[in-house]
Amino acid sequence: MKRALITAGASGVGLAMARAFDREGWRVWIADLDGAALGAAPDTWQKSHVDVSDETAVKSLFDEVLERWGGVDALCANAGIAGPTAVIEDIKLQDWQACVAVNLEGAFLAAKYAAPMMKAQKGGSIVVTSSTAGQYGYPYRAPYAAAKWAVIGLTKTLAMELGPFGVRANVICPGAVEGARMEGVLEREAEAKGMTRDDVYAGYASGTAMGSFIEGRDVAEMAVFLSSENARLVSGQVIAVDGFTVNPDPKV
Structure with missing residues (x-):
């Protein structure tokens, strides 16, 4: 039976990933x-209480x-936090560092310790959760955008390093995901921009070709696909x- 480890797997997108892998056996x-x-x-x-930045x-x-399972076939480095919402001059260094510690260093640490297992077993899949903010930037969210850009470079490098061992590494960039975490983002952005929460929501939705937020299950199904034999030669992809996303700056 294949083995999947998901960080931040107890809620939100991570929980959707865990459920999707579970359904697939x-x-x-x-x-x-x-x-x-x-x-x-x-x-x-299996469940573990872990700070991914430690x-x-x-x-x-x-x-x-390694002791219980003998290895891992899929790592979903999914842990992330929104970080501060403010213009760059108002962002405190400690808030920047806290955001980068989880979003970037958390992915690095997970990959660092998964890689030897996967190399030894000559196979595996690493899926890192970035964001469309890692493709286009994100006004008022400099630490988050910077970290999400950085994990793309990290993952492409992993794909190069680990490919000779049969290990693949890919990035998923979710857009705006329905749920509690995004609600917090909407509220903070509304306050920063002097807008209503509903106006910010509408701006995000209208900034996509399909005019919609996504759900955790949409991201989860992609993670399962990227970890499956159906994606056996898919690596280094974003x-x-x-x-x-056709308008990455959600103005209304």
Whole structure:
């Protein structure tokens, strides 16, 4: 049975990924910082309370994965935080660093400790969650956009380094995803721009060719595909799941 590890897998997009892998018959292991959400996840999954920006904690997670599972076939480095919403001159360095620590360093650490396992078994898939902000930029969200651009470079490099060992690495760039996290973003952007939450929402939706937000399951199904044999020669790719962003700056 194939084995999938998903960071930030207890809620949102990560939970949708875990459910999608589970439906396809994979063994599932989720890591998350939210203890309550972990507790609510199915008991048939392996669960670990982990801060992805803490190298000691991440190393311990992968040590346990190796001990219990003997390796991992799919890593979904999905953990991320929104970071501050402000013009660049108002962003505090510590807020910048906190955002980069989770979004970029968290993906780096997960890949660092998954890579030796996958190289040893001569195969595996690493899927990193970026964002359309990592393709176009994102006004008022400089730390987030910078980190999400950076994970694309990280993942393309992983694809080059690990390809000779049969390991693939790809990036998914979700657009605006329905859910609690995006609601927080909408509220903060509305305040920063002097707009209503509904106007900001409409701006995001109208900025896509399909005129819609996406759902976690849309991202999850792509993660499962990229980790499957159907994508055996898909590597180093940046795939947007966003309804096709035609206007990355959501003004109304």
